[in-house]
Amino acid sequence: MKILSAGQIREIDAKTIHYEGISSLELMKHAAGAFYDWFTKKYTDKNDAILILSGVGNNGGDGLMVARLLHKAGYRVQACVVEYSENYTEDCAHNVRRVKAENIPFKRITKEKEIPNFSEYDILIDALFGTGLSREITGIAAEVIKKMNESGKTIVSIDVPGGLFPDKKTTFAVEADETVTFQIPKLALYLPDNYRFVGNVTIVNIGLSEKAIAEASTNRYLIEKKDIRELLKPLSKFAHKGTQGHALIIGGSLGKTGTVCLASKAALKTGCGLVSAYLPKCGTPVIQTHFPEAMAIEDDNSAFITHIDYDISPNAIGIGIGMGKREETQHAFYRFLQKNALPMVIDADGLNILSLHPEWLDLLPPKTILTPHPKELSRLIGEWSDDYEKIEKATAFAQKYRLIVIIKGAYSLIIDSDNLYVNDSGTPALATAGSGDVLTGIIASLLAQGYEPGHAARVGVYLHGLTANLTQQTIHPRSFVASDIIDNIGNAYFTIENGMIKK
Numbered sequence: 405m406k407i408l409s410a411g412q413i414r415e416i417d418a419k420t421i422h423y424e425g426i427s428s429l430e431l432m433k434h435a436a437g438a439f440y441d442w443f444t445k446k447y448t449d450k451n452d453a454i455l456i457l458s459g460v461g462n463n464g465g466d467g468l469m470v471a472r473l474l475h476k477a478g479y480r481v482q483a484c485v486v487e488y489s490e491n492y493t494e495d496c497a498h499n500v501r502r503v504k505a506e507n508i509p510f511k512r513i514t515k516e517k518e519i520p521n522f523s524e525y526d527i528l529i530d531a532l533f534g535t536g537l538s539r540e541i542t543g544i545a546a547e548v549i550k551k552m553n554e555s556g557k558t559i560v561s562i563d564v565p566g567g568l569f570p571d572k573k574t575t576f577a578v579e580a581d582e583t584v585t586f587q588i589p590k591l592a593l594y595l596p597d598n599y600r601f602v603g604n605v606t607i608v609n610i611g612l613s614e615k616a617i618a619e620a621s622t623n624r625y626l627i628e629k630k631d632i633r634e635l636l637k638p639l640s641k642f643a644h645k646g647t648q649g650h651a652l653i654i655g656g657s658l659g660k661t662g663t664v665c666l667a668s669k670a671a672l673k674t675g676c677g678l679v680s681a682y683l684p685k686c687g688t689p690v691i692q693t694h695f696p697e698a699m700a701i702e703d704d705n706s707a708f709i710t711h712i713d714y715d716i717s718p719n720a721i722g723i724g725i726g727m728g729k730r731e732e733t734q735h736a737f738y739r740f741l742q743k744n745a746l747p748m749v750i751d752a753d754g755l756n757i758l759s760l761h762p763e764w765l766d767l768l769p770p771k772t773i774l775t776p777h778p779k780e781l782s783r784l785i786g787e788w789s790d791d792y793e794k795i796e797k798a799t800a801f802a803q804k805y806r807l808i809v810i811i812k813g814a815y816s817l818i819i820d821s822d823n824l825y826v827n828d829s830g831t832p833a834l835a836t837a838g839s840g841d842v843l844t845g846i847i848a849s850l851l852a853q854g855y856e857p858g859h860a861a862r863v864g865v866y867l868h869g870l871t872a873n874l875t876q877q878t879i880h881p882r883s884f885v886a887s888d889i890i891d892n893i894g895n896a897y898f899t900i901e902n903g904m905i906k907k
């Protein structure tokens with residue numbers, strides 16, 4: 405699904421009105437209706453006191469229309485317009501008149517003392533500003549937002565939290581619990597700096613013209629289940645272990661051989677035919693006991709890797725996990741990089757070693773996948789002042805070395821040449837020990853199965869996240885562990901292929 409800028413969304417808005425032959429008020433009706441449907445499914449108690457805080461633009465118009473729908477359905481609603489400007493849009497002004505005509509409690513707020521006492525309400529709906537935000541918020545709107553954020557009440561934002569810039573850094577905005585955004589994802593909703601403003605994000609369809617959306621060009625995308633379904637390779641009836649690819653997982657050191665066990669098991673569970681694990685001697689009994697399906701190749705050293713030599717012919721490699729950064733291991737890694745031309749995913753200590761020797765990055769085959777978490781990323785590309793700069797620097801880095809970079813996070817970002825993909829599968833349960841090792845194994849497996857590296861990155865990240873969504877009802881997020889990811893890779897495939905279990 406395309407991620408678009410505020411300007412592009414405005415254009416699609418106008419084109420929808422033109423192509424579909426509908427009025428802007430009708431489009432607003434669709435938007436308000438879509439929000440209403442979502443809201444009434446989630447908040448079913450009609451005794452909740454709901455305060456709707458609208459601005460004077462079309463986002464405010466949406467809010468007032470939502471007020472009318474909720475009032476009609478029997479909810480306890482108080483509507484307000486925070487009059488930060490006298491320039492009401494036509495559709496907003498229309499809805500003010502309708503709210504008054506329908507005898508819905510209504511209030512104009514122009515100064516601080518007119519701000520209602522938020523403690524009298526259960527839910528605050530924010531319709532102050534949407535994608536039309538053009539400058540920092542001051543005056544009465546800022547006062548209202550400050551009080552909303554201090555209220556401790558549930559806040560639900562319409563389209564975007566009021567004050568959130570869709571395309572650049574935000575420092576002050578409504579801090580919503582839920583954001584219900586209209587049809588087109590905005591990048592700002594998925595950036596870690598903005599999580600405190602955005603809360604949970606839901607996308608609702610409002611009937612924007614598909615033709616208009618198709619005409620908008622972008623290189624930013626939100627990954628959807630159907631995209632992944634299209635990328636999955638069919639399983640041949642005549643498949644056998646020799647045709648499904650051979651992944652080699654290299655890593656581990658004394659006390660950290662579990663990393664390789666997790667990655668190897670994840671690789672096999674993701675569907676490659678064979679998995680070998682290269683680890684120091686101490687790891688062999690561990691992996692042979694806990695994961696007999698894997699073949700083990702021993703380093704000469706008992707506690708850490710000192711050379712990476714093997715006489716097998718894998719199709720892809722996952723390297724770096726639990727490996728440590730000892731001098732001998734660094735040298736072994738260097739000699740390995742000099743001769744390796746296979747598709748590869750590098751994580752953890754592999755990344756840390758590369759950040760100690762940036763000149764080694766030139767040795768990586770094109771489209772090698774790096775999977776840093778933010779700290780590992782900063783070691784590779786330096787610090788950044790905000791998420792936008794982070795993406796800019798990571799993109800320049802990925803392009804310079806022709807790499808694919810996966811920035812791991814609540815919404816992992818995948819940078820593949822000019823393109824940015826945002827992954828929204830997953831839950832906070834994934835922030836658990838070994839989760840990254842499992843991702844390395846999944847991606848190595850997909851590479852071994854012949855997936856183009858960009859596809860392997862997207863499918864891998866999506867699968868990994870989906871396992872957490874699928875177990876939300878059965879495994880409490882606090883007790884979800886890396887092995888649960890592995891155990892649910894098969895279910896994630898089922899869900900993607902059949903759409904049987906809903907995310």
Ligand SMILES: NC(=O)C1=CN([C@@H]2O[C@H](COP(=O)(O)OP(=O)(O)OC[C@H]3O[C@@H](n4cnc5c(N)ncnc54)[C@H](OP(=O)(O)O)[C@@H]3O)[C@@H](O)[C@H]2O)[C@@H](O)CC1
Pocket residue numbers: 413414416417431432435459460461462463464465466488489493532533534535536537538539540541542545562563564586610612
């Ligand atoms: N996209 C779609 O398809 C659909 C969109 N719809 C809805 O429309 C929303 C966009 O509405 P919008 O363009 O009228 O602007 P909105 O966000 O309400 O802002 C209001 C006005 O405030 C002003 N302003 C800006 N910054 C300011 C500041 N700091 N302090 C004070 N004033 C400031 C600025 O006017 P300016 O002063 O710049 O002339 C701006 O116009 C969108 O989010 C969605 O909810 C749906 O109804 C239908 C389908």
Ligand SMILES: [K+]
Pocket residue numbers: 463530531532533534561562563564565566
């Ligand atoms: K809003």
